[in-house]
Amino acid sequence: MVEDSGTTAVVSTxxxxxxxxxxxGVRRFLGVPYAMPPTGDRRWRPPVAPVPWTEVRDATSFGAVCAQDSTGLxxxxxxxxxxxCLYLNVFTPDRQDREQVLPVMVWFPGGGLYCGGSTGYEPHSLVVDGSVVVVSVNYRLNVFGFFSHPAINSEGHPAGNYGIMDQQLALRWVRRNIAQFGGDPGNVxxxxxxxxxxxxxxxxxxxGSAELFHRAILQSCGPTALMATPSIESLAHVGEGLAAAAGCAAQTPDGLRALTTRELLDADAMAEQILGVGKYHIGLVADGSVIPERMSELFSTGRFNRVPVINGVNRNEFTWFQAMMELHTGHVISADEYPHAVAAALAALAQVPVLGTxxxxxxxxxxxxxYPCAAYPSPASAVAAIVGDCGLISAGGRRTTRVIAEFVPEVYFYEWDVPDSPVSWPEVSFPYGSGHTQELQYLFRGFHGGGGTPRELTKPQQRLARHMVAFWTGFARCGEPDAGIAGGPIWAPYEHGADNAMILTTPESGMVNSFGQRHHSDFWDALTRRAAATTA
Structure with a gap:
C-alpha cells in the first residue's frame, strides 16, 4: 500500500x-542506520547495532558517506x-503482490577502499526489470576503515578490517529485516x-560471512584472490607513522581516538591527489579473525565460502587509471617516451608485491x-594495455577465476567490451574504450560517479543493458545467469581447458574460448615464472 503523498507504508525493522x-515503480528506503555511529570511543572498533527507536523514521535521503576528500577523482x-556513515538503502519494486518473496542483491560500492559511497547508484532497472530487492551499503573507508596500530590492535577486539566488519553487520541486518521489505533472506x-x-x-x-550470502558477483576485482595480503602486524608501523603525522604525541588508544577527523584526513593526504590514494598503505590485512590468513593461502587451498560466482573484467581496464594520471599530471606520453614509460610502469608494479606482477x-x-606502440591509438593506450594484461585487473580476473573454479563448479566468467560507450569523465588524449567503471552505467541507470556527467546509452547499448540486468538478476534468482533471457546466449560455467568467457558486447554477446589470448596471458605467465626462477 502506497500513500497518496508518494511515501510508503511504515515498515517495521x-x-x-x-x-x-x-x-x-520503486519503493526507496534511504539512509537507514544499521550500526551506531563509529565515532568517539567507537572509532576503530567493530560496529555495534544502533540504539532502537520507536517513532517512525523518515528514510527519504541518503546517509553521509565515510569521511573522504576525493572530489577530484x-x-x-x-x-x-x-x-x-554506517547507513544502508533498500530498493524494492512497488507491486500489488507482496506475498512472493524476491531475491536480494546487496551492493558494495567501489573506490579503492579509500573513497566512494552508495549515493549515485540508481538500481531502478535491477529492481523493476529484474524484480529483485537491492540493498546498497556505506562502510568505513581509508584510515577509518582499514587501520593497523599496535595500541588499537592490542585492545582485544577484531582489528584492521573495520570496513569489512561493517559490511558483515549490514549483511546480518539484511538477514534479520529484509523479509519485511519483500526480500528473501535465504537468497542473498x-x-x-x-x-x-x-x-x-x-x-x-x-x-564470519558464512551463511550471510548465497551467491557473489565480482566486477573488475583483479587478482585479489592471489594477493599475499599483508599481516596486520606488518602494517602496524604504518599506523604509527600516520598518527605521528596527525600530531599524536602519546599514541595511546585515547590519544589516537582524540584526533579529529580532519587531522587524520590531512595527515594521509597527498600534496596533490593521485588516483584517490593517500600517503599511507590502506587496504585489507590478514588479521587472524575477519580474514584469518593471507588471501592467497585461503583460496589456493579451498578454505573459503564456496558459493556460485560471476567474475568479470572490462576489456581495457587500465585506460581509466591511465586517464586519471594524465588528468593529474597534464602530461601526454609521446612515442619516443613509450619504452621509458613501460619500464617505469613495470618498476612501479614491482614495488607492490601483493600484485604478483x-x-x-x-x-x-x-x-x-x-605490444608495438603503433598498434594502439596512442602510447598511453599501449602502456595501459601492458599494465592491464601483466597482472592487474584484466589478467588478474582470469587468474582469480581459475583459482576459484578449482573448488566451485558454478563459476561464470565474462569480459565487458563496448568501446564506444558514453564517457562521463573528462576527455584525455586517448579513448577510454572499455575502461574501468564503464560498465556501471549499464546496470545503474545514469551512473556518473562522484564527479562525472551523465550520458545516454544508444539503442544497441540499451539492449545490452537489459541483457546484463537479466544476467545479473537471473543469477541472483537461481544461480544461472542466462536464466533471465529467453532465447538469449547460453552462458556456460568456466572450464580451465576451454578458457571460456562470455563477451558482453554489442550488437550480440556470446561465448568465446581461449580467452587468455585476448590479453597475452600465457606470455605474461611465462615471464612471471621466469622472474620467480631467477629470484629463487
Missing part, C-alpha cells in the same frame, strides 16, 4: 519503524568530513565493482615487441 518514498570521489547475492568486488571476495574468504629485468624488449 528490528531497530525501529521506517517510512520511505515511492516513485517510478571522477567515478568514486566524494567530499565528507563525518565518520557517522552480494555484488560490487572494483574495491566493492574486493570486498565481495573478502566475504568469500571470511569465516614482477617480470624479469631483461624482459623489456620482448614486451615492447609484443
Amino acid at each position: 528490528t531497530d525501529g519503524p521506517v517510512r520511505g518514498t515511492c516513485a517510478d 571522477p567515478g568514486f570521489g566524494h567530499f565528507s568530513e563525518t565518520e557517522d 547475492t552480494i555484488f560490487g565493482e572494483s574495491a566493492g568486488a574486493i570486498s565481495v571476495l573478502a566475504h568469500i574468504a571470511s569465516p 614482477t617480470v624479469p629485468d631483461d624482459a623489456l624488449p620482448e614486451i615492447l615487441d609484443r
Whole structure:
C-alpha cells in the first residue's frame, strides 16, 4: 500500500519503524542506520547495532558517506568530513503482490577502499526489470576503515578490517529485516565493482560471512584472490607513522581516538591527489579473525565460502587509471617516451608485491615487441594495455577465476567490451574504450560517479543493458545467469581447458574460448615464472 503523498507504508525493522518514498515503480528506503555511529570511543572498533527507536523514521535521503576528500577523482570521489556513515538503502519494486518473496542483491560500492559511497547508484532497472530487492551499503573507508596500530590492535577486539566488519553487520541486518521489505533472506547475492568486488571476495574468504550470502558477483576485482595480503602486524608501523603525522604525541588508544577527523584526513593526504590514494598503505590485512590468513593461502587451498560466482573484467581496464594520471599530471606520453614509460610502469608494479606482477629485468624488449606502440591509438593506450594484461585487473580476473573454479563448479566468467560507450569523465588524449567503471552505467541507470556527467546509452547499448540486468538478476534468482533471457546466449560455467568467457558486447554477446589470448596471458605467465626462477 502506497500513500497518496508518494511515501510508503511504515515498515517495521528490528531497530525501529521506517517510512520511505515511492516513485517510478520503486519503493526507496534511504539512509537507514544499521550500526551506531563509529565515532568517539567507537572509532576503530567493530560496529555495534544502533540504539532502537520507536517513532517512525523518515528514510527519504541518503546517509553521509565515510569521511573522504576525493572530489577530484571522477567515478568514486566524494567530499565528507563525518565518520557517522554506517547507513544502508533498500530498493524494492512497488507491486500489488507482496506475498512472493524476491531475491536480494546487496551492493558494495567501489573506490579503492579509500573513497566512494552508495549515493549515485540508481538500481531502478535491477529492481523493476529484474524484480529483485537491492540493498546498497556505506562502510568505513581509508584510515577509518582499514587501520593497523599496535595500541588499537592490542585492545582485544577484531582489528584492521573495520570496513569489512561493517559490511558483515549490514549483511546480518539484511538477514534479520529484509523479509519485511519483500526480500528473501535465504537468497542473498552480494555484488560490487572494483574495491566493492574486493570486498565481495573478502566475504568469500571470511569465516564470519558464512551463511550471510548465497551467491557473489565480482566486477573488475583483479587478482585479489592471489594477493599475499599483508599481516596486520606488518602494517602496524604504518599506523604509527600516520598518527605521528596527525600530531599524536602519546599514541595511546585515547590519544589516537582524540584526533579529529580532519587531522587524520590531512595527515594521509597527498600534496596533490593521485588516483584517490593517500600517503599511507590502506587496504585489507590478514588479521587472524575477519580474514584469518593471507588471501592467497585461503583460496589456493579451498578454505573459503564456496558459493556460485560471476567474475568479470572490462576489456581495457587500465585506460581509466591511465586517464586519471594524465588528468593529474597534464602530461601526454609521446612515442619516443613509450619504452621509458613501460619500464617505469613495470618498476612501479614491482614495488607492490601483493600484485604478483614482477617480470624479469631483461624482459623489456620482448614486451615492447609484443605490444608495438603503433598498434594502439596512442602510447598511453599501449602502456595501459601492458599494465592491464601483466597482472592487474584484466589478467588478474582470469587468474582469480581459475583459482576459484578449482573448488566451485558454478563459476561464470565474462569480459565487458563496448568501446564506444558514453564517457562521463573528462576527455584525455586517448579513448577510454572499455575502461574501468564503464560498465556501471549499464546496470545503474545514469551512473556518473562522484564527479562525472551523465550520458545516454544508444539503442544497441540499451539492449545490452537489459541483457546484463537479466544476467545479473537471473543469477541472483537461481544461480544461472542466462536464466533471465529467453532465447538469449547460453552462458556456460568456466572450464580451465576451454578458457571460456562470455563477451558482453554489442550488437550480440556470446561465448568465446581461449580467452587468455585476448590479453597475452600465457606470455605474461611465462615471464612471471621466469622472474620467480631467477629470484629463487
